[in-house]
Amino acid sequence: MPKLGATYYDLITGFEGVAIGYVQYITGCNQVLLAPRAIDGAMKESQWIDEQRLTVNEDVAVIAIDNGRAAGFDRAPPRR
Template sequence: MNNIRLGTQVRDTITGFEGVAIARTTWLHGCARVTIQPKELRNGIPIESQVFDELQLEKVRKKSVSASDGRTGGPQDDAKALSR
């Protein structure tokens, strides 16, 4: 198992499709699939994300995308919001 971490820059070894791992799905019998979102645009429009078997992905030696700080941007306690 490759254990691709979300936010990692990866490439599909079969098609050459490259982008950032944005989701990982594990199916009932252990099949792991990873959704890849490319950083490029095609005709000014973002390229649609694609899903690949985790085992056919390789990590690209580039800096990973950092994860969010956990804040969702939704309703919040004003006192806590002011202390940030």
């Protein structure tokens, strides 16, 4: 399982980004959501990439976000 907050590189496309999400499928085709760094202030779109295509970039520090002050989404879920 990849480490969220670490930077990964796609061996096929060269796409690089910080792992911000991970999903496991029953079929075993697990994927990692990579968010690339902004270039000149322009945000790039995140991409889901198969886990086996990725290699970690050890030269970039792992990002950690403190969620201690925020419990998450601040609205109640919809009721049916």
